[in-house]
Amino acid sequence: xxxxxxxxxxxxxxxxxxxxxxxxxxxxxxxxxxxxxxxxxxxxxxxxxxxxxxxxxxxxxxxxxxxxxxxxxxxxxxxxxxxxxxxxxxxxxxxxxxxxxxxxxxxxxxxxxxxxxxxxxxxxxxxxxxxxxxxxxxxxxxxxxxxxxxxxxxxxxxxxxxxxxxxxxxxxxxxxxxxxxxxxxxxxxxxxxxxxxxxxxxxxxxxxxxxxxxxxxxxxxxxxxxxxxxxxxxxxxxxxxxxxxxxxxxxxxxxxxxxxxxxxxxxxxxxxxxxxxxxxxxxxxxxxxxxxxxxxxxxxxxxxxxxxxxxxxxxxxxxxxxxxxxxxxxxxxxxxxxxxxxxxxxxxxxxxxxxxxxxxxxxxxxxxxxxxxxxxxxxxxxxx
Amino acid sequence: xxxxxxxxxxxxxxxxxxxxxxxxxxxxxxxxxxxxxxxxxxxxxxxxxxxxxxxx
Ligand SMILES: Cc1cc2nc3c(=O)[nH]c(=O)nc-3n(C[C@H](O)[C@H](O)[C@H](O)COP(=O)(O)OP(=O)(O)OC[C@H]3O[C@@H](n4cnc5c(N)ncnc54)[C@H](O)[C@@H]3O)c2cc1C
Ligand SMILES: [Zn+2]
Numbered sequence: 001x002x003x004x005x006x007x008x009x010x011x012x013x014x015x016x017x018x019x020x021x022x023x024x025x026x027x028x029x030x031x032x033x034x035x036x037x038x039x040x041x042x043x044x045x046x047x048x049x050x051x052x053x054x055x056x057x058x059x060x061x062x063x064x065x066x067x068x069x070x071x072x073x074x075x076x077x078x079x080x081x082x083x084x085x086x087x088x089x090x091x092x093x094x095x096x097x098x099x100x101x102x103x104x105x106x107x108x109x110x111x112x113x114x115x116x117x118x119x120x121x122x123x124x125x126x127x128x129x130x131x132x133x134x135x136x137x138x139x140x141x142x143x144x145x146x147x148x149x150x151x152x153x154x155x156x157x158x159x160x161x162x163x164x165x166x167x168x169x170x171x172x173x174x175x176x177x178x179x180x181x182x183x184x185x186x187x188x189x190x191x192x193x194x195x196x197x198x199x200x201x202x203x204x205x206x207x208x209x210x211x212x213x214x215x216x217x218x219x220x221x222x223x224x225x226x227x228x229x230x231x232x233x234x235x236x237x238x239x240x241x242x243x244x245x246x247x248x249x250x251x252x253x254x255x256x257x258x259x260x261x262x263x264x265x266x267x268x269x270x271x272x273x274x275x276x277x278x279x280x281x282x283x284x285x286x287x288x289x290x291x292x293x294x295x296x297x298x299x300x301x302x303x304x305x306x307x308x309x310x311x312x313x314x315x316x317x318x319x320x321x322x323x324x325x326x327x328x329x330x331x332x333x334x335x336x337x338x339x340x341x342x343x344x345x346x347x348x349x350x351x352x353x354x355x356x357x358x359x360x361x362x363x364x365x366x367x368x369x370x371x372x373x374x375x376x377x378x379x380x381x382x383x384x
Numbered sequence: 385x386x387x388x389x390x391x392x393x394x395x396x397x398x399x400x401x402x403x404x405x406x407x408x409x410x411x412x413x414x415x416x417x418x419x420x421x422x423x424x425x426x427x428x429x430x431x432x433x434x435x436x437x438x439x440x
Contacts, residue, residue, distance in 0.1 A: 016394075019434075042395050042428070061393075287395075291429025316427070370407040 003099035004029035009106035013274025020298035038064035038077035047157035056134035084249035107242035155236035172203035184336035190343035194322025261307035261382035288313035312376030329358025395428035
């Protein structure tokens with residue numbers, strides 16, 4: 001019996017890949033091994049679930065049994081893989097060995113947990129998984145004062161969702177405006193103002209210095225010397241791709257697990273996709289790149305080597321208080337050109353040669369997505 | 385004939401025939417069967433066969 005195509009992880013990347021695979025090949029044995037409960041959900045829903053009144057179970061789209069049936073796959077849940085052995089064409093979960101024909105790493109990323117000084121660090125929540133959301137939601141008392149650390153995409157989305165659900169939200173960040181890496185200042189200010197209008201308070205240019213218990217509350221000290229009390233703290237300072245397993249197995253890793261145009265890692269028959277992977281020098285921790293990558297990887301796994309070509313893939317920031325859409329430029333020198341009137345602003349990022357390589361739209365300008373997207377170079381082009 | 389709506393089973397995006405998907409070059413009023421098979425969900429990238437008709 002041949003060993004199955006094996007996928008580590010059961011998140012959006014793993015499931016999208018498995019679905020694409022089954023469109024091409026209904027029968028080749030497929031095994032999915034995941035550390036979590038294997039219930040499939042759509043992760044972007046996490047940051048709009050509170051206002052929608054959904055608990056963690058309400059976000060489940062497919063149970064493991066439904067996945068087994070729809071994907072004609074073996075799905076091993078609560079099975080954290082502890083070692084990849086490329087020489088043996090096998091992975092291990094503790095002492096149990098699982099042989100693979102081809103292996104796909106869809107391990108995702110972990111929320112970074114900054115080491116906050118103080119005795120309340122253990123009360124800090126993150127929100128990168130459905131299980132995190134379950135704990136966070138359970139900790140929220142009606143009308144709670146919530147401190148969000150980090151004004152990035154996930155921090156801003158939760159700020160909007162929490163405020164819309166009636167919580168008192170403060171967002172702290174050492175940056176001067178929200179989404180500092182994705183928006184020029186004027187647009188960041190528009191987003192800031194939009195969220196302010198629904199009650200969000202800001203502590204910008206302010207790091208959280210310490211978090212200490214104060215009765216049932218948590219007292220935060222900020223960089224400017226001020227302090228305030230909160231009931232719940234959510235850390236949204238960023239994600240770190242899950243590279244440890246790959247690194248230990250000798251696979252090339254940088255920011256993430258390094259893959260080539262065929263999504264192959266530095267080891268034969270091992271591929272990576274989703275938040276754990278790095279392609280063309282970049283992490284692309286979003287939904288649309290997964291769809292494009294899966295459509296290339298599925299035929300590659302079934303015998304037709306197909307390079308991934310990734311177009312520009314704008315991301316909608318789920319902040320209805322100020323609609324925002326970003327197509328992040330690569331990390332190269334350049335400058336934003338902004339036009340329009342707040343909050344309806346359009347910004348184009350041009351590199352030093354004047355080529356447009358990124359854009360951001362806020363307010364009514366978000367309607368111009370297609371027009372801007374058409375000017376963008378591909379994010380990854382195997383021919384280049 | 386009444387316009388219909390189709391929901392993406394992955395991300396819940398709704399394709400409304402009345403509105404079309406002008407960003408993707410699909411004009412308002414385009415029936416689902418006339419949306420090209422190569423069209424994908426603008427939010428999650430799922431293909432047309434991952435959509436289901438929504439009862440109204
Ligand atoms: C709150 C939030 C909102 C977001 N909103 C958007 C959005 O609006 N648009 C957008 O484009 N993107 C958004 N994103 C990003 C997007 O959701 C992710 O890029 C995508 O879901 C990543 O999928 P993944 O399968 O790579 O990772 P994950 O879903 O994290 O899956 C990783 C899997 O690996 C498993 N695993 C880990 N370690 C092991 C191990 N040792 N053994 C076995 N299994 C293991 C885990 O159990 C899990 O099943 C959002 C992210 C968050 C957190
Ligand atoms: Zn969709």
